[in-house]
Amino acid sequence: MASAIFKSSLTKKFWMALTGIFLISFLVVHCAINATIFFNDGGKTFNVWAHFMGTNIIIRTMEIVLFAGLLLHVIDGLILYFQNRKARPVKYAYEKSSASSTWYSRSMALLGTLILLFLILHMYHFWFKTRITHLDVTNHVMMIDGLEYENLYAQMQLVFSNLIVVIVYVLGCISLFWHLLHGFKSAFQSLGFNHLKYKNAIAFVGDAFSVIIPAIFAAMPLAFYLKFIQ
Amino acid sequence: MNLTLKVWRQKSTSEQGKLVEYKVSEISEDMSFLEMMDVLNYKLIESGDDPVAFDHDCREGICGMCSMFINGEAHGPNRGVTTCQLHMRSFKDGDTIYIEPWRSAAFPVIKDLMVDRSAFDRVQQAGGFISVNTSGRTLDANAIPVPKEDADKSFDAATCIGCGACVATCPNGSAMLFVSAKVSQYALLPQGQVERKERVLNMVKKMDEEGFGNCSNIGACEVQCPKNISLDNIARMNREYLMASIKPEN
Structure with missing residues (x-):
């Protein structure tokens, strides 16, 4: 299977693009559900949605696909990175890369690594605590309409009461912003979608997406820390 | 001075x-x-x-x-x-x-400043050609109708002089601008249809074998190309390769 996926330089690009677009679609869902914290209703809406995401069979299946997609994106990215370094073993004495390309398009591996490090911490804070062990908070159950819900919202409040954690999360979102700013457009180019009719539309949507999604994510830890939401 | x-x-x-x-x-x-x-x-x-x-x-x-x-x-x-x-x-x-x-x-x-660019020749030999009957009844190219837009795009791709500036400037040492220009110039013309699918598959295979890097859409090649070859060609090569991989036979 590995040989079919990584058969050529172009198949590697296709998988990078497909997994990238898949991860982008995940960001939309994740961001939309988490944004329910801004209803400022003590976490009721958020906890109901978190419960749905944690119990629905389709979502749980997609969780496995998501892990597989992320893993493929990371492995493919690492292979590309090391192959590309090998293809250019000697550096120029006089470098002027900024004349013809952006720094972030050249730094996707670095930005991706920063995002991965952030993800490990993020998974430990939430995914690990709700799926593997248990929440750190004492009020780990919330009653909504007579039903018990796991209080993931309280876990968010606790995690985001630490300034260092909040800063790390915001830095993670900034890395995501730069990664998406190149990655979104790049994915469509890799798949061959670049017709004059919609090339500019993809670029515009890509730029807007790269700003809006990380900004909403970054606003979450900040809003908790600054007590804009209770 | x-x-x-x-x-x-x-x-x-x-x-x-x-x-x-x-x-x-x-x-x-x-x-x-x-x-x-x-x-x-x-x-x-x-x-x-x-x-x-x-x-x-x-x-x-x-x-x-x-x-x-x-x-x-x-x-x-x-x-x-x-x-x-x-x-x-x-x-x-x-x-x-x-x-x-x-x-x-x-x-x-x-x-000194001379490099061996024969890797480009070998990529070209892997598929950068068309088969023309030279038995004496060769069809006049001007007699074959080609849409103006396709002819222009093909010509733009064909202006590539194979200097290697794209490879030199690419941080990944990728040759995709060159290879995509060669793939595009034939894929857009009626004369290029016979070998269309095997051309892109063979040229990409050879490009990888020669040790060129992978394109990550940085776009420096397009900026530095002396013939202003567009990144659109790389997108076209990606489409050509995808189609040829999914359905290899004509």
């Missing part, structure tokens, strides 16, 4: 090279960059030194032989020109100019 040059000197592929500093004086701003190099070489020959080896041929921007990396840019600071079309008026009196060979694993240095 008087200039300080830092030129990459390397005796052979196997030997270590280094930057060597030279001073040149009384350089006219109307000289081309290669003529300035000629001045340096005359000076070196007169003093009994080994002249700097560099590739050049037509000196009018169409052969694709000149190949210098000047102050961190392929073919120097100007856009849409080769080194031979770069004039010294683009520099100032007293400037220090770094002159290096193309850097890529697939383009080993032969001597």
Whole structure:
């Protein structure tokens, strides 16, 4: 299977693009559900949605696909990175890369690594605590309409009461912003979608997406820390 | 004008090279960059030194032989020109100019500023051609209708001179701008349809075998290309490859 996926330089690009677009679609869902914290209703809406995401069979299946997609994106990215370094073993004495390309398009591996490090911490804070062990908070159950819900919202409040954690999360979102700013457009180019009719539309949507999604994510830890939401 | 040059000197592929500093004086701003190099070489020959080896041929921007990396840019600071079309008026009196060979694993240095670009020839031989019946009843190309838009795009791709600036400037050492230009110029024309699918598969396979890197859509190649070959060609090659992989038979 590995040989079919990584058969050529172009198949590697296709998988990078497909997994990238898949991860982008995940960001939309994740961001939309988490944004329910801004209803400022003590976490009721958020906890109901978190419960749905944690119990629905389709979502749980997609969780496995998501892990597989992320893993493929990371492995493919690492292979590309090391192959590309090998293809250019000697550096120029006089470098002027900024004349013809952006720094972030050249730094996707670095930005991706920063995002991965952030993800490990993020998974430990939430995914690990709700799926593997248990929440750190004492009020780990919330009653909504007579039903018990796991209080993931309280876990968010606790995690985001630490300034260092909040800063790390915001830095993670900034890395995501730069990664998406190149990655979104790049994915469509890799798949061959670049017709004059919609090339500019993809670029515009890509730029807007790269700003809006990380900004909403970054606003979450900040809003908790600054007590804009209770 | 008087200039300080830092030129990459390397005796052979196997030997270590280094930057060597030279001073040149009384350089006219109307000289081309290669003529300035000629001045340096005359000076070196007169003093009994080994002249700097560099590739050049037509000196009018169409052969694709000149190949210098000047102050961190392929073919120097100007856009849409080769080194031979770069004039010294683009520099100032007293400037220090770094002159290096193309850097890529697939383009080993032969001597000084000359690199071996035969990898491009081998990629071209893997599929960059069409089959034409030459039995005496060859169909006149002008008799085959081609939509104007396709003809223009094909011609734009065909202006690629295979100089290798795309590979030299790409941080990944990728040759995809070159290969995609060759794939595109035939894929867009009726004459290119017979080998259309195997062409893209074979050329990409050869490109990978030659040790070129993978494109990550940075776009530096398009900026530095002396013939302004567009990234659209790479997207077209991606589509061609995808279609040929999904359905290899015609």
